[in-house]
Amino acid sequence: MVFKTTSTKPALRGQSGATLVEFLIGLVISGLILAQVCLLWFYSSRTFVAQMNYVDMDQTSQRTLDLLSREIRNTKSLTSFATNQLVFKDFDDQPLTYGFAEKQLVRVKGGVRQVLLKNCDTGSFAIYQRNPVAGAYDQYPAASAATCKLVEVKWKCSRTLFPSAPATQESMQSAKIVIRSNDS
Numbered sequence: 529m530v531f532k533t534t535s536t537k538p539a540l541r542g543q544s545g546a547t548l549v550e551f552l553i554g555l556v557i558s559g560l561i562l563a564q565v566c567l568l569w570f571y572s573s574r575t576f577v578a579q580m581n582y583v584d585m586d587q588t589s590q591r592t593l594d595l596l597s598r599e600i601r602n603t604k605s606l607t608s609f610a611t612n613q614l615v616f617k618d619f620d621d622q623p624l625t626y627g628f629a630e631k632q633l634v635r636v637k638g639g640v641r642q643v644l645l646k647n648c649d650t651g652s653f654a655i656y657q658r659n660p661v662a663g664a665y666d667q668y669p670a671a672s673a674a675t676c677k678l679v680e681v682k683w684k685c686s687r688t689l690f691p692s693a694p695a696t697q698e699s700m701q702s703a704k705i706v707i708r709s710n711d712s
Contacts, residue, residue, distance in 0.1 A: 578689055578697065585685060585699040592633065592644045593701050596681060599624065600705045606673040611652045614679065619709070626681075628652070633683060649698075651683040658706065667704070680704045 546554075600616065603624060608615035613627035618637070625636040626644075628651030635642045645651075656667035658677035670676040682702040689697055 581687060581689060582697050582699070585687060585697065588645065589683070589685065589699050589701045593681070593703055595635075595644065596626065597703065597705050600679055601708045603707055604709050606655065606676045606679070606707065609653070609655050609673045609676065611654070614653050626653075628683070645683065645685055647685045647687055649684050649686050652681075654680040654682075656680065656704070676707065678704055678706050 599618075602619050603616035604619060604621070605617045606614060607617050607623070612629065613625065616624040618624040622638055623636075625634075627634050627636075628648060631646065631648050632643050633645035633648055633651055635644050655670040655673065655676040656678040657670050657675060658667065660667055667678055670678075680702070682700075684698055684700045686696045686698040
């Protein structure tokens with residue numbers, strides 16, 4: 529007697545694993561997802577660096593403006609004026625000089641030179657009397673340093689974000705500062 533053996537299990541020959549085409553499709557999809565994640569990381573990093581650069585420039589400008597305001601308010605008088613340089617008679621009767629030169633805002637007091645700002649594209653000073661122009665938010669220009677009661681400072685600083693990128697970031701400041709001790 530001859531026994532026939534039959535299996536109740538189906539043949540596993542075609543179902544044993546993934547085909548080459550399925551593997552390649554999975555590889556391409558994984559590569560696209562990885563590329564998107566890398567691009568997101570790259571642009572997020574650049575944005576973070578740009579934002580931190582802007583914050584640093586803004587804080588440096590604000591600290592400089594705070595220093596200028598505090599010192600100019602305590603001076604006795606303005607002794608010399610140019611659109612790029614101010615010379616004051618300070619509270620201790622020593623000269624105090626602020627000037628824009630070589631893309632920097634510089635402070636000189638007692639022979640000590642201190643750079644307050646770097647990368648200044650523009651910088652200027654203007655002098656005014658304290659009394660306002662009627663119907664406007666402005667003051668009358670001062671005729672000379674002796675009649676100055678109010679000093680305006682303006683600057684625009686910029687930095688290149690990345691050496692290979694042409695884009696720059698800018699920070700601008702402007703303020704009018706009253707000379708308090710000069711009440712003549």
